[in-house]
Amino acid sequence: MCGIAGIVDLAGRGVVRSLLERLCARLVHRGPDEEGFHFEPRVGLGQRRLSIIDLSAGKQPMSNEDGTVWVTFNGEIYNFQELRTRLEGLGHRFATHSDTEVILHGYEQYGPDCVNHFRGMFAFGLWDGPRRTLMLARDRVGKKPLFYAQTADQLVFASELQAIVEHPDISRNPDPAAVDEYLTYGYIPAPRTVYRAVKKLPPAHYLLCRLGEGDAGIQEMRVERYWQLEYTPKQALTEEEAVHGLLEVLGEAVRLRLIADVPLGALLSGGVDSSLVVALMSKYSSGPVKTFSIGFDEPGFDELPYARAVAQKYGTEHHELVVRPNALEVLPKLVRHYGEPYADSSAVPSYYVARMTREHVKVALNGDGGDESFGGYERYLGSRLADRFRRLPALVRSGVSGLAGALIPDSLPRRSRLRQAKRLLEAAALPTAQRYLRWVGYFTAAQKARLYTPGFRAEVAGGDADDFLLGEFKAVEREGGDALDTLLAVDVRSYLPYDLLVKMDIATMACSLEGRSPFLDHKVMEFAARLPSRLKIRGGTLKYLLKKAAAGLVPEENLHRRKMGFGVPVGTWMRGELRPLLEDTLLAGDARTRAYFEPGPVRQLLEEHVGGRQDHSFQLWALLWLELWYREFLR
Numbered sequence: 001m002c003g004i005a006g007i008v009d010l011a012g013r014g015v016v017r018s019l020l021e022r023l024c025a026r027l028v029h030r031g032p033d034e035e036g037f038h039f040e041p042r043v044g045l046g047q048r049r050l051s052i053i054d055l056s057a058g059k060q061p062m063s064n065e066d067g068t069v070w071v072t073f074n075g076e077i078y079n080f081q082e083l084r085t086r087l088e089g090l091g092h093r094f095a096t097h098s099d100t101e102v103i104l105h106g107y108e109q110y111g112p113d114c115v116n117h118f119r120g121m122f123a124f125g126l127w128d129g130p131r132r133t134l135m136l137a138r139d140r141v142g143k144k145p146l147f148y149a150q151t152a153d154q155l156v157f158a159s160e161l162q163a164i165v166e167h168p169d170i171s172r173n174p175d176p177a178a179v180d181e182y183l184t185y186g187y188i189p190a191p192r193t194v195y196r197a198v199k200k201l202p203p204a205h206y207l208l209c210r211l212g213e214g215d216a217g218i219q220e221m222r223v224e225r226y227w228q229l230e231y232t233p234k235q236a237l238t239e240e241e242a243v244h245g246l247l248e249v250l251g252e253a254v255r256l257r258l259i260a261d262v263p264l265g266a267l268l269s270g271g272v273d274s275s276l277v278v279a280l281m282s283k284y285s286s287g288p289v290k291t292f293s294i295g296f297d298e299p300g301f302d303e304l305p306y307a308r309a310v311a312q313k314y315g316t317e318h319h320e321l322v323v324r325p326n327a328l329e330v331l332p333k334l335v336r337h338y339g340e341p342y343a344d345s346s347a348v349p350s351y352y353v354a355r356m357t358r359e360h361v362k363v364a365l366n367g368d369g370g371d372e373s374f375g376g377y378e379r380y381l382g383s384r385l386a387d388r389f390r391r392l393p394a395l396v397r398s399g400v401s402g403l404a405g406a407l408i409p410d411s412l413p414r415r416s417r418l419r420q421a422k423r424l425l426e427a428a429a430l431p432t433a434q435r436y437l438r439w440v441g442y443f444t445a446a447q448k449a450r451l452y453t454p455g456f457r458a459e460v461a462g463g464d465a466d467d468f469l470l471g472e473f474k475a476v477e478r479e480g481g482d483a484l485d486t487l488l489a490v491d492v493r494s495y496l497p498y499d500l501l502v503k504m505d506i507a508t509m510a511c512s513l514e515g516r517s518p519f520l521d522h523k524v525m526e527f528a529a530r531l532p533s534r535l536k537i538r539g540g541t542l543k544y545l546l547k548k549a550a551a552g553l554v555p556e557e558n559l560h561r562r563k564m565g566f567g568v569p570v571g572t573w574m575r576g577e578l579r580p581l582l583e584d585t586l587l588a589g590d591a592r593t594r595a596y597f598e599p600g601p602v603r604q605l606l607e608e609h610v611g612g613r614q615d616h617s618f619q620l621w622a623l624l625w626l627e628l629w630y631r632e633f634l635r
Helices: 017-025 080-089 097-117 176-185 237-257 272-284 305-315 325-338 347-357 370-374 378-390 396-405 416-428 432-442 443-451 454-460 467-478 483-493 495-510 522-529 544-550 569-575 579-586 599-610 615-631
Strands: 004-007 036-042 043-049 069-077 122-129 132-138 145-150 152-160 198-199 205-211 220-223 265-268 288-294 315-324 363-365 514-516
Touching: 004 017, 004 122, 004 132, 017 036, 043 069, 043 237, 097 122, 097 132, 097 205, 097 495, 122 378, 132 220, 132 315, 152 305, 176 198, 176 272, 176 443, 176 454, 176 467, 176 615, 198 237, 237 522, 237 544, 265 272, 265 347, 272 305, 272 370, 288 305, 288 347, 288 467, 305 315, 305 599, 315 347, 325 347, 325 495, 347 495, 370 483, 370 522, 370 544, 378 416, 378 432, 378 483, 416 432, 432 483, 443 599, 467 483, 483 495, 483 522, 495 514, 569 599, 569 615, 579 615
Parallel strands: 265 288, 265 363, 288 315, 363 514
Antiparallel strands: 004 043, 004 152, 036 043, 069 122, 122 132, 132 205, 145 152, 145 198, 205 220
């Protein structure tokens, strides 16, 4: 696990070593163990290494036998031993026992198609000297990030935004359309970033940039998708066969992720997914698993009792931390690490659990991805209920919605059953895509219209932030599958890579910790995608098959409780300890976001929330993070 950066010369001026060193210096937290560089006339590759496998010989950047192909790599190739054996059989000779070298020989053998042979999480930059070609690639789901930008005479890439904007020729001018998308989704989807000049390479894509002869610039540059999850045709399995198949493929994914030359453990929330991962780790580990959990003083958000039940069942070496409101003093540090606006408040506990975990181990497995593959979000059930509600006579629908609107106060927390019922009824009449957007979004189009200044409205005119998600719905609907398949596929292409995986990558890498996600193994995801929907949601039971597979392995009380997620009680904190920070930041006369937002609507949001009349915690958190980002990066 590492931080990577590189510069390709497009104008015959060469690559300045000190500049690449500056970029890599911003990535030291991703790789504190050592640094490495490779330079030749047209390219410079840099690396900050977190040593996990082949500690002594796996130094990067790494080359093939004759030094014609070089790679700088962030991630893990879990099937590297199998691939090495296959490539050796084809005549390749290896100098190390590192998974990095498999990328080099895989590229020599298969060309850009090598990515389809890798089972793991990865982002890499590979320079093919004889072909004058740079290849950038990201893993299938987007666990490892990669950014790139083109200046007048250079192509630049890096693992994080704060590294790439160290380049003096890359503008920090923000992209208004990206800010608009951020306020819609709480994140900025690829290929856009908060900066006009910088792009994200999307998950499951690679970029090829081929230079011309001599000092000529780019002759060809293209970005291509190499993989996508397919939900049809469905597997014809009995329930018993499906349980057996799931435990087999997930067990293999866990076993592969236990390969390391350093200590490892697990992030344990007490939910079904992470609990099952710990159960399988205990099966394949020679000693007690080290587990790490976060809790809160508020019972509605605290999962520690469930995590303890799993730890006791498997005799793990268990560690806990309770996060309190004063933890928010870490916000400026988190804003720096994320590099662009990010509105998911669970970034806070994710950072704290990663920091605690890093005190004991260097690698930690987690349960990310189970919900998106096996049907774990309550909105999936909500969508089914909404479809049934839409079939009722219009008069009945109108009466029920009106009654709910009158009787259910907006002051209830977003996670309360009554508030969720009201939100369901408010959106039930909408088409599936617009309904989904209403449920997962932060600010609606109407709310943004009231919030935005005339100047900012003019800047984003002609675009529509909703287009990203609505486009994903259209794309997956064309691929077939039923209603649940559509929702799962959209989450895999949006919420998972741009919210959840960004959070896990930044939280762990900020602490120099490697996170591994067995549920995000593409073999597990492909198995799950082809399962019929009746095995994912049955009646009112979410993750039906996964819970059947976990029965006996996970404590009974963990299987059938309501999903809590990794929520943070920021709504309560904003009415108490966090209130001064909110007021001083969002209502300040010199707030940097004044150019975007009218002060009146911002003050109204804050007053309604603090006064308990509405729950605006999501929106206020998004505004707070955006203002802090402006202060940090655009002084």
